[in-house]
Amino acid sequence: MTSSLADQVAARLDVARERIVRAGGDLERVKVIAVTKGFGPEEVSAAFEVGLRDFGENYSDELVAKWPTLEHTARWHFLGAIQRNKIGRLANYVDCWQAVSRVVEGEAIKRHRVAEPGELSEPASLLVEVDTTGAPGRGGCAPKEVRNVVAGLVELGCRVDGLMTVAPAGDSAKAQAAFDQVALLREDLGLKELSMGMSQDLEQAVSAGATMVRLGTALFGSRPKGRRL
Numbered sequence: 001m002t003s004s005l006a007d008q009v010a011a012r013l014d015v016a017r018e019r020i021v022r023a024g025g026d027l028e029r030v031k032v033i034a035v036t037k038g039f040g041p042e043e044v045s046a047a048f049e050v051g052l053r054d055f056g057e058n059y060s061d062e063l064v065a066k067w068p069t070l071e072h073t074a075r076w077h078f079l080g081a082i083q084r085n086k087i088g089r090l091a092n093y094v095d096c097w098q099a100v101s102r103v104v105e106g107e108a109i110k111r112h113r114v115a116e117p118g119e120l121s122e123p124a125s126l127l128v129e130v131d132t133t134g135a136p137g138r139g140g141c142a143p144k145e146v147r148n149v150v151a152g153l154v155e156l157g158c159r160v161d162g163l164m165t166v167a168p169a170g171d172s173a174k175a176q177a178a179f180d181q182v183a184l185l186r187e188d189l190g191l192k193e194l195s196m197g198m199s200q201d202l203e204q205a206v207s208a209g210a211t212m213v214r215l216g217t218a219l220f221g222s223r224p225k226g227r228r229l
Contacts, residue, residue: 035216162193
C-alpha cells in the first residue's frame, strides 16, 4: 500500500467527521462504518491504517476475501440481504449483522456461530432493518412489525443491539421522515444502536440520532466499475 492512499482516506475521514460535527453529532457517539463494497484490500488496509476499525460489506465473497487482510481487532458488519444458505459460511467472520428482518435469520446466525476449541463464542450483534418505504424489493421489515421481530429474536437469546434503515433516495424530505421514524422506534424499544445515513445523507441521519453511519464513497471515492473480488 502506498502512503498516498492512506493519506487520501485520512483526509476524507477528516471531512466526514467535520460533517458529523456540523450536523450536531458527537464523534465519541457516532461510529463510522467503512463500507468497502467494490473496493480492494488496499483500500481496506488504508482505512485500518488511519484508525478505522469497523468495516461493512454487502457480499459474502468480498467479505471472506478481505477478512484475512486485517488484524482481528477489526469488526466486520454484513450490510447485505441475508441469505440463509450463506449464513453458515459467514457466521464466524461477521461481528454485526445489520440487515436482520426475520426471526429465522437470527436463529440461523445464533446456531452457526461457534467457538474455536477452548474458547467462548461472543454472540453476534444484530440490528433489525426497518423498511419505511414499502417499495417492492426493499429489504427490512415494516415499522409495525419491528417490535415483534425484536421480541422474537430476544426470546431466542439473540443479542439485538439496535435498528438499521436505508432512506429513500433522491427526496430529502422523505429521507428525514424515514430517519425520524426509525429513531422514534429505537427510542421506544430502548435499543442502543441506530445505523442510518450514508455518504450522501449522513447529516440528516446524524441530526436524527444515528449512532452509526455507513460511508463508502465519502472515504474511498468512486467505486471502480465492475470490480468484484
